[in-house]
Amino acid sequence: MVRLVLVLGDQLSEAIAALRQADPARDIVVMAEVMGEAGYIPHHPKKIALIFAAMRKFAARLEGQGWTVAYTRLDDAQSSGTIAGELLRRAEEFGADEAIATQPGEWRVIAELDAVPLTLRQLPDDRFVATQAEFAAWAKGRKQLRMEWFYRDMRRKTGLLMEGDQPAGGQWNFDQENRKPPPQGIDYKGPMRFTPDETVTGVLALVGARFADNFGSLDDFWFATDQGQARQHLAHWVRHGLPRFGDYQDAMMSGERFLYHAIVGLYLNIGLLEPMEVCQAVEDAWKSGDVPINAAEGFIRQIIGWREYVRGIYFLEGPEYTSRNLLKHKRDLPGLYWGGATRMRCMAQAVGQTREEAYAHHIQRLMVTGNFALLAGVDPAQVHGWYLAVYADAFEWVEAPNTIGMSQYADGGVVASKPYISSGNYINKMSDYCKDCAYQVKDKTGPDACPFNLLYWHFLDRHRGRFANNPRMANMYRTWDRMAEDKRETVLADAGAFLARLDAGEAV
Structure with a gap:
């Protein structure tokens, strides 16, 4: 009897x-x-x-290995328009009544497959270091699910950067060495670019x-779209970008969109690279x-620490996680997130x-666009939808905990021990955005005050x-309480006026 094997667009690996x-x-x-x-x-x-091109190439690769692939293109007139519909159409075409699939990375698609009227088994997606069961066992009984402790277990499990049972270099992380402000210049030309x-x-x-009406440009498409290209990109970055990645991973610079970042998340998340393959190249x-240990450890922590942790x-947390809104924020996502005019240079840089x-690095996401949305009280579901839509590496299993949890604190502290908020001072320290901004980062009140300063308080x-x-957060409140009452009133009034202009659709 013929059996169908479903392969989704983020599962482009023979190892599934x-x-x-x-x-x-x-x-x-x-x-x-x-x-x-x-x-x-x-x-x-x-x-x-990226996904469609990589899918087509992966299908051709499978056919070259002897597989029969029933492939539906978007413009196929016979297409049902859904994954479930295509399974049923192919079942009828080939006389199949059974199918297998690797579990999708989104509750929405899992539910869609569960409802398909075929005998369909969803197999665990074991392309990760930790299984869902392992993570659940780790989390059971803990009052706080902090990534640092999970990360240490993943280091022990994989042996990466370990010397016996101790971390290489004598410490588990080198964060203090990885927070340098932007340098005078970047000597790395960025990710490997592939001609279509x-x-x-x-x-x-x-x-x-x-x-054509979606937010985002198709111009200058350079992504890798097959495994070989993705591996070339990885090797290029390890040689030329990794050595200084640790030092400047939190920095932001005008005109330098990539700095020393790896840009491998999009390839990992669709299956063109494997997590241990990437980490072992860095460890080697x-x-x-x-490369120095702070660079190697800082990157490996993002993969076997943070990436594995957010999937767990x-x-x-379950399907309802994306609907959480502990702080009851209700403001609509401002038009500036979709390219509307803004006087805030940091927001214009990140959104532009x-x-x-279809890329911005983690500090641009967390401390610029995410920070602004949280301070302004934007509905976290809308923030979640925006991040899921606009980034090439965004799939719900990885994006939702980063947004609902880390960025917007909408989960009430499951991911973060406090809200990740800052005034303009942090952005000024870690970027060159503020020097040419229409607002003054040193101004705490008044018409030219940095909006982050006003909204923070x-x-x-x-x-x-x-x-x-x-x-x-105790020190923050002590600082607020030491301010003169009239100054606090002015700050709140100026912040309220700013939010009113935002709500009115003005270019803030």
Whole structure:
């Protein structure tokens, strides 16, 4: 009897469980570009193009290995438009009544597959260091699920950067060495760029025609779209970018969109690279003496620490996680997130880069766009939708805990021990954005005051009942309380006026 093997657009690896359990002599691989996935949220066109191009190349790779692949293109007139619909259509076409799939990374798609009227087994996605069961066991009984402790267990499990049972270098992380402000210049030319081939060019034409109204530019598409290219990109970065990655991973610079960042998340998250493959390449560079330990450890922590941790949180917390809104923030996402005019140079830089590249690094996301949304009281569900839409590496299992938890504190502290908020001082320290801004980062009140300065105190004041007793925020409230009453009133009035202009759709 014929059996279907579903392969999704973020599972482009022969190592996925469904392919490992399948038999190319009798099973049919089903892959489909469908509007149900491309259009359920207004994805950046470059994100859609990356996934479709990589899917087409992976399908061709499987066919070259002897698999039969039933592939649906987006413009296929017979397409049902959904993953479930394509499974049923192919089941009828091939006379199949059974299917297997690797578990999707989104509760929405898991539920869709659960409802398909076929015998369909969803196999665990074991492309990660920690299984869902391992994470749940680690989390059981803990009052706080802090990433640092989980990360140390992952170091022990993998042996990465370990010397026996002790961390290499005598400490588990080197954060203090990885927070340098921007340097005078960058001597790394950025990620490896790939000229679109015939497959990619065809996808770009399709995406350009179908998603022209989506936020984001398709111009200068340079992403890797197959495993070989992704590995070339990784090797290029390890050699040229990794040595200084640690020092400047939190820095932000005008005109330098990538600094020393790896830009491997998008390839990891669709299956073109494997997490241990990436980490071992970084560890090997450290062992060879080519990179300092703060760079190697800082990167490896992002992969086997943070990436594994947020996946664990997503599946542990369940399908309702994305609807959490502990702080009851209700403001609509401002138009400046979709390219509307703004006088805030940091926001213009981060959003403009996002529009062009479908990429911004973690500090731009957390401490610029995320920080502003949290301080302004934007509905976290709308913030979540924006991040999921605009970044090429954004899939819900990784994006939601970063946004709902880390960025917006909407989960009430499951991920973060306090809200990640700052005034303009942090952005000024870690970037060159403030020097040419229409606002003055040193001004605390008045028409030219940096909005982050005003909104920072406004946030603390309106949420005092929740955070005043948080030991990590006590100094903030002591500083606020030492201000003269008339100054506090002025700060709150100026912040309120700013938010009123924001709500009115003015260019703030």
